[in-house]
Amino acid sequence: MTGKGIGIQGLKKRYGRGDTAVDALKGVDMDVAPGEVVGLIGPSGSGKSTLLKCLGAVIEPTAGTMRLGAEIIYDDGWKVKDIRALRRDRIGFVFQAPYLIPFLDVTDNVALPSMLAGTANAEARRRALELLEALDVAHRARAMPSQLSGGEQQRVAIARGLVNRPPVILADEPTAPLDSERALAVIRILNEMAGKFETAVIVVTHDEKIIPTFKRIYHIRDGVTYEEQGQGRGFE
Amino acid sequence: MINLAARDILHAWGKFVFTGIGLGLLIGVTLIMAGVYRGMVDDAKVLLDNSGADLWVVQKDTLGPYAESSSIYDDAWRGIRAMPGVAQAVNVTYLTMQVRRGEEDVRCMVSGIAVGGPGTPGWPPWLVAGRHLTRGHYEAVADIATGCRIGDRLRIRRNHYTVVGLTRRMVSSNGDPMVFIPLKDAQEAQFLKDNDAIRQQRRRTAENPIYDRPGIPNLVDEVIAAQSFNPFVNAVLVQIDPNSHPEEVADKIRRWKRLTVYTRAQMENILVGKLIATSARQIGMFLVILAVVSAAIVAFIIYTLTLGKIREIAVLKLIGTRNTTIAAMILQQAVTLGLIGFVVGRIAATFGAPYFPKHVLLVPRDSFAGLLAVILICILSSIVAIRAALKVDPAEAVGG
Numbered sequence: 001m002t003g004k005g006i007g008i009q010g011l012k013k014r015y016g017r018g019d020t021a022v023d024a025l026k027g028v029d030m031d032v033a034p035g036e037v038v039g040l041i042g043p044s045g046s047g048k049s050t051l052l053k054c055l056g057a058v059i060e061p062t063a064g065t066m067r068l069g070a071e072i073i074y075d076d077g078w079k080v081k082d083i084r085a086l087r088r089d090r091i092g093f094v095f096q097a098p099y100l101i102p103f104l105d106v107t108d109n110v111a112l113p114s115m116l117a118g119t120a121n122a123e124a125r126r127r128a129l130e131l132l133e134a135l136d137v138a139h140r141a142r143a144m145p146s147q148l149s150g151g152e153q154q155r156v157a158i159a160r161g162l163v164n165r166p167p168v169i170l171a172d173e174p175t176a177p178l179d180s181e182r183a184l185a186v187i188r189i190l191n192e193m194a195g196k197f198e199t200a201v202i203v204v205t206h207d208e209k210i211i212p213t214f215k216r217i218y219h220i221r222d223g224v225t226y227e228e229q230g231q232g233r234g235f236e
Numbered sequence: 237m238i239n240l241a242a243r244d245i246l247h248a249w250g251k252f253v254f255t256g257i258g259l260g261l262l263i264g265v266t267l268i269m270a271g272v273y274r275g276m277v278d279d280a281k282v283l284l285d286n287s288g289a290d291l292w293v294v295q296k297d298t299l300g301p302y303a304e305s306s307s308i309y310d311d312a313w314r315g316i317r318a319m320p321g322v323a324q325a326v327n328v329t330y331l332t333m334q335v336r337r338g339e340e341d342v343r344c345m346v347s348g349i350a351v352g353g354p355g356t357p358g359w360p361p362w363l364v365a366g367r368h369l370t371r372g373h374y375e376a377v378a379d380i381a382t383g384c385r386i387g388d389r390l391r392i393r394r395n396h397y398t399v400v401g402l403t404r405r406m407v408s409s410n411g412d413p414m415v416f417i418p419l420k421d422a423q424e425a426q427f428l429k430d431n432d433a434i435r436q437q438r439r440r441t442a443e444n445p446i447y448d449r450p451g452i453p454n455l456v457d458e459v460i461a462a463q464s465f466n467p468f469v470n471a472v473l474v475q476i477d478p479n480s481h482p483e484e485v486a487d488k489i490r491r492w493k494r495l496t497v498y499t500r501a502q503m504e505n506i507l508v509g510k511l512i513a514t515s516a517r518q519i520g521m522f523l524v525i526l527a528v529v530s531a532a533i534v535a536f537i538i539y540t541l542t543l544g545k546i547r548e549i550a551v552l553k554l555i556g557t558r559n560t561t562i563a564a565m566i567l568q569q570a571v572t573l574g575l576i577g578f579v580v581g582r583i584a585a586t587f588g589a590p591y592f593p594k595h596v597l598l599v600p601r602d603s604f605a606g607l608l609a610v611i612l613i614c615i616l617s618s619i620v621a622i623r624a625a626l627k628v629d630p631a632e633a634v635g636g
């Protein structure tokens with residue numbers, strides 16, 4: 001599974017220093033293939049969010065290696081010059097709350113990362129509409145975020161995460177505010193998108209309803225991961 | 237790329253408009269304060285222009301007649317008139333006082349003007365109604381700002397005057413409207429004491445043994461007569477021949493008459509540089525205070541608006557927005573707020589100025605300077621908010 005997807009080896013993250021230092025990650029190994037959706041579960045404080053932040057280049061790990069596609073992005077230090085561009089172009093984020101920009105309409109919310117990457121407005125909007133269509137919210141394309149339902153907002157957020165066709169999507173409890181039906185819908189969409197765009201997806205969750213959908217699950221406890229075969233029920 | 241600042245402003249336009257209006261009223265007051273200063277300078281210039289004089293001859297070593305009191309003998313003009321280069325030399329008096337009109341007092345500058353006609357220095361150059369002074373006594377030409385109408389009766393000291401003509405923009409350097417009366421009347425008004433004071437002075441004089449000399453029986457009466465007559469005026473206004481140089485003529489008068497002479501430029505310097513200097517400093521203080529308050533308001537509003545967007549800013553950073561883009565967004569919002577404020581303020585000042593008791597002169601240059609100051613203040617006061625925004629960690633968007 002080299003060349004595409006994500007690979008993590010011996011990743012460590014220590015917060016703070018001295019007496020108050022916290023070892024949040026103590027050696028994490030993880031591999032996600034393109035098009036695969038894996039679950040990441042573990043008790044509170046086990047280091048799930050920390051792992052996503054490291055992989056998403058939001059915080060800097062302390063040691064280890066991270067591979068994104070064919071490129072080693074971290075090897076005991078960043079190997080990429082422009083971390084901001086890395087985040088913008090190659091990582092898609094989906095959070096527990098949709099965190100849409102309230103003063104932009106749905107289309108521009110989705111198109112924004114693409115515009116930031118330098119795509120012309122019209123082209124970025126065209127890509128956004130395409131994704132909105134795939135996610136079944138195209139009819140709300142001109143609405144403001146505050147006019148959408150929670151499920152619709154979350155789908156718009158997923159579209160935003162996908163607009164630059166990143167090889168990786170990191171989702172931190174994306175279904176937490178949703179009822180089970182909507183939660184399953186979001187996971188189905190993530191699976192569809194992963195298949196369609198060859199995206200590696202990591203979903204952090206506590207949600208009992210969606211755990212059975214993963215084919216592969218990583219458990220994390222005290223900063224160490226254990227791999228497990230999931231039920232992988234899928235959606236049929 | 238879309239303009240994030242514009243989108244945010246359109247989305248939250250109510251906040252911007254209402255804050256802008258509040259800020260605008262403050263800016264309006266600021267512009268009016270500047271206008272009051274310009275009005276004072278203008279009043280001073282108008283006073284000098286309307287006097288029709290090229291030179292002011294005043295008591296030696298005084299800054300008279302407007303900034304300090306000055307008195308010179310009322311026959312000094314004859315000698316000045318005879319000097320080469322002098323076309324006209326005319327006595328004038330100025331006395332700022334409360335003039336009684338009907339039931340109320342009006343603060344005026346009463347000016348005594350010598351016999352002559354329009355064009356004579358000291359005379360109002362033109363009237364808006366009525367006629368000029370024709371009789372030697374008890375007629376007045378008043379500025380329209382006194383509220384007088386033709387035929388009104390004014391009381392100056394103990395005498396009554398009939399208003400026969402009206403002027404416009406004839407004001408003292410304090411902005412008080414002027415009232416013109418015949419010179420003789422004005423000299424008397426300056427000197428005139430109340431009955432008790434006169435009686436007392438006569439008694440003192442009569443009791444003074446110096447005047448009680450044998451062989452000069454009328455001495456006391458002569459002295460008393462001399463005491464109740466005012467041989468002084470405040471200044472002599474001089475018009476020079478068109479082809480002589482004011483500074484040269486002034487120099488000759490200084491040398492030969494031992495009097496102080498000011499040219500138009502020197503007089504303007506005295507009025508603007510000395511007489512209204514304190515007021516100007518005071519207005520300057522107010523301008524500084526208003527600028528600080530405006531800055532505080534803009535800073536506070538922009539800071540609050542930014543704090544309200546911390547999460548959005550974290551998301552923007554997470555998805556790869558440059559720090560400069562975020563700073564530009566905040567800066568543009570601050571400047572927009574300032575521009576709204578400026579437009580509102582400029583309009584408020586234009587409509588508000590006529591209601592101010594002082595002459596308010598809104599100069600385009602001041603408005604332009606105000607605009608630059610507003611923009612500068614907005615830029616400076618957005619710094620706090622920009623710093624707060626740049627400190628936001630994109631990790632905040634990811635949450636726990």
Ligand SMILES: Nc1ncnc2c1ncn2[C@@H]1O[C@H](COP(=O)(O)OP(=O)(O)OP(=O)(O)O)[C@@H](O)[C@H]1O
Nearest residue numbers: 015016022024043044045046047048049050051636
């Ligand atoms: N910024 C930080 N500074 C210091 N310690 C931190 C910081 N962020 C997280 N930690 C610590 O690191 C450990 C892992 O935190 P993390 O947020 O990754 O947990 P989590 O698995 O996401 O938990 P939850 O399920 O509650 O979200 C915890 O002990 C936490 O207290």
Ligand SMILES: [Mg+2]
Nearest residue numbers: 048049635636
């Ligand atoms: Mg977490």
